[in-house]
Amino acid sequence: MCPNRQSSLAAAPELQRLLARYPPDPHALLQILRELQALQGWLAPDALGQVASELGLTLAQVQGVAGFYRFLHTRPVGAYRVLFSDNVTDRLLGSEALLADLCQRLGVVPGQLSFDGLVSVERTSCTGLCDQGPALLINHHQVLTRLDPARVAHMAELIRARVPVPQWPAAWFEVQDNIRRADVLLGAPCAPGAALTQSLARGADATLAEIKRSNLRGRGGAGFATGLKWELCRQAPGTEHIVVCNADEGEPGTFKDRVLLSRQADAVFEGMTVAAHVLGARRGFLYLRGEYRFLLEPLQAVLQRRRAEQLLGTHILGQAGFDFDIAIHVGAGAYVCGEESALIESLEGKRGTPRIRPPFPAEHGYLGHPTLVNNVETFCAVAHIAQHGGALWAGIGTPKSTGTKIHSVSGDCARPGLYEYPLGTPVSRLLADCGARDTQAVQVGGPSGVCLAADEFERRIAFEDVPTAGAFMVFDRSRDMFEVARGFAHFFAHESCGFCTPCRVGTALLVKRMDKLAGGHGSRDDLDVLFELDRLLHSTTHCGLGASACNPLRDTVLKFRPAYEQRLQSLDFEPGFDLDAELSIARRMTGRDDAAAHLENRT
16 A cells, blocks of 8 residues: 555656556556556646557546546545445444544545545445445455444554554455355366366357357346357357457445456356357456456466466367457446447546447457457356357256356345356345345345335246346345435446436436425425336437436335335425525624515515
């Protein structure tokens, strides 16, 4: 950990060494900025100027990228940068009280730098540790789990004593896998190279046929047919094809990729290599979300071992001409980069703004090449299918939703963690197995998914009924579903990339109305406005983030309407602007105490 510096001039040798590790390639910009910040603590203006000069970019381009990502800082931050996970499940476990306690002990205001530059404390979106929260990030690198008042008090002492983070108690950094129910993907790992050997023996055409026979659908939530996606990418014209693994699981409540990358990294890379064999690709990327920076070195070690075992690199498994390798790119805190075209923009070193489609990435993706993008769980399934055949996978689940699905279960239950079931399993089975009691609601698929009430718990997790990217958040009857929906509204507003007006403005207006209701100034008119915002966002936004921003609102108003109605003060209109409160500052400055004086002598 390095102290913050007001200028990068003293760090010029560090910057030069960093730039020497990368070719003068603007597509490496995000990785350079991320590593430069790790050296300096923040991104000073002269450092950004030097990076721009070295990469042949304008300063405005570099500043635009640095200002887009939440984990990049163009102003000084604390030498200890503490980010509390602000997901709803962390709040249920008391994260807000712990954050307030830490700030009080350190004498710092949330969102501000301490006077001595030592520490800054803020909130961040879900850190992918919902099964062992409350959790936080330190300096965008180390993660702390299972926080409690004793740990927070000790942490404050260590920060005041300037003890380096790696010297803090090792138990604080323990990340448990919490696999509660394993099936084909979370069970015994496949032997490295087994799936690839079978794929080479079959040939590229027959391997693609097995993927199509399996009827595997993408596990990112949309459920597009994997075999068809591969076929379209394979047939797209171009001199080079690219394989990308989307490991940017930013949907609040989802943490399955974290465990798969920890325990089944070989299967992930094996699935990517099988895809490369089918497509004839030579380059691959794993886009790792910034919150999982702690997994970078272990994943790089797996890649290096696979190269040594001839499972990556040139002449894979001795087959001449089969050359493929994988690089890891680390994100910097942008939920929108989970959208595949925004992810590709980020891979190219740019702001993670979703592209206009068509063309789709399978036709025109990374640097204009046909690009296959699948997520971590999908590539794990590919490795299983390549080794055991498509018929076995197709025999699991339902005809329209084959195979298994891994669920990240958190919230009000006795046993949070990962549960793998065949698709078609009812919601009630998951609730029983995780030890949920007196359950009021389940949010399936994260905020952009669907909220189920108790009378829907016999519905089945499947693409033809309740599709999901994997999040499964449980809320018992003590929880206020309005506050759950309001928290999700703040999340979407915070994570909007700002590209399109409907999302940028609409999500902010949604937050203002929800906050007005929470403040006791709600009316029936506010509910009407919220429904109008839902209609506008769903039909006019540029990408899926804005379109799904009102999903929690729509579901909770429909299924838990009393939680909203008890906040209504009027059936007509209730102003959200309190003129008397605003004038109170002026009254104090002038020594007046005549509250509501502006209401007198009205005509």
